[in-house]
Amino acid sequence: MADKRYESVKKLFDAKSAKVETNRGEAYYEKLFKQCEDRLSELRELTPLKNRLDFKETIFDEGVNRRDFMKWASATTAMLMLPSVFTPLVAEAAELMNRVPVIWIELSDCAGNTEALIRSDGPKVDEIILDIISLEFHDTLQAASGHQAEKQLEEAVEHFKGKYLLFVEGAVPMAMDGLYGTNGAKGETFKDQLIRLSSDAAAIVAVGSCATFGGVPAAAPNPTDAVGVMDVVKGKPIINIPACPANPSNMVGVILHYVLTGQVPELDSLLRPKFAFGYRIHDNCERRAHFDAGEYVEEWGDEGAKNNFCLYKVGCKGPMTFNNCSIIRYNEGVNWPVGVGRGCIGCSEPDFWDKYAYERPMSNAHIKAPTGGVEKTVDEFGLGLLTAAGIGIGIHAAASIVGGKKSNEENQ
Ligand code: SF4
Ligand code: SF4
Structure with a gap:
């Protein structure tokens, strides 16, 4: 092991x-x-x-x-x-x-x-x-x-x-x-x-x-x-x-x-x-292919949950969170929260309890990369590969990213 x-x-x-x-x-x-x-x-x-x-x-x-x-x-x-x-x-x-x-x-x-x-x-x-x-x-x-x-x-x-x-x-x-x-x-x-x-x-x-x-x-x-x-x-x-x-x-x-x-x-x-x-949870997540394919858990215990689909819709904050737990995992590398079916609550980010610890997607996500500024391309968020089921999230995410970039530029 x-x-x-x-x-x-x-x-x-x-x-x-x-x-x-x-x-x-x-x-x-x-x-x-x-x-x-x-x-x-x-x-x-x-x-x-x-x-x-x-x-x-x-x-x-x-x-x-x-x-x-x-x-x-x-x-x-x-x-x-x-x-x-x-x-x-x-x-x-x-x-x-x-x-x-x-x-x-x-x-x-x-x-x-x-x-x-x-x-x-x-x-x-x-x-x-x-x-x-x-x-x-x-x-x-x-x-x-x-x-x-x-x-x-x-x-x-x-x-x-x-x-x-x-x-x-x-x-x-x-x-x-x-x-x-x-x-x-x-x-x-x-x-x-x-x-x-x-x-x-x-x-x-x-x-x-x-x-x-x-x-x-x-x-x-x-x-x-x-x-x-x-x-x-x-x-x-x-x-x-x-x-x-x-x-x-x-x-x-x-x-x-x-x-x-x-x-x-x-x-x-x-x-x-x-x-x-320096690693985003979302980029090293074993459920990422399901995010890209627009396959989500819609509610706890549904077919999506049984098939290990992406947890974004039930509140996973992996796209906003930087940590290596999706790589090194916990308990001697046995598993990590997303691996056992619980979305990331962004515990390595400031104010995570107020900002991220709830079971729905963020309505105004500003996705920043502390290692390299604000993310710029929607491809990095998987929009290029989204199917119809995922488009709602993709557009929302893209708008948020653009919004984040804009407000960042305004602040400079
Ligand atoms: S949203 Fe969460 S469960 Fe889905 S791919 Fe990203 S990190 Fe993994
Ligand atoms: S909540 Fe913390 S420990 Fe759990 S997946 Fe997210 S960053 Fe890792």
């Missing part, structure tokens, strides 16, 4: 990243390769952080053999939009993950991202890597509580000043000067704690839709005035990994990229890594 998954993931990412490689040219990758080699030899000299599991021992104990591991490394290299020559470096970076300290705090949330991180009965490489990273502090997973936990946090911050990655899960309530959420024995507000811990971090990784864009806590009428991390923290590198929950593969991708290059990955206009959010 793991073998097959890595092969298909690699094939899909290879096809997508070929364009990026050509665009950047050989000189760029030669320079990056040298930079990665230097970075890894520096990390190799560092002692693994205390009490950490040994990567090789752990991974082989869990039943992953060398061949599977190299397949994972190859698929992950493609996912990170790097040429295949980087595969041995990615494999080595995975082994050196325990040299970079991570501090994880939870604010207003349901802990769903932490759940996604730990939920596995047969861990694959991504999950094992998350086990061995140097997690110096985690509000929910650690055994310590109260003053003891606070002490542990302060010691980690002091010891790894300027070097740790701060992972943040959950939104930041801003109403009443942040009093809707406090952490720790001293009752420090989420807002103040976030600002304080961010100032000593190397970079901040906002995980899940709440930490990135406010998520469900920010849904109307948003009584706590909840916002995402990027609305509070200024002057620091921020990487957004939205989705509800964020995919553990993307968390690993971000840490791995940082270990490998010492830099944050290339980001889109919403601070999301392009390697994960």
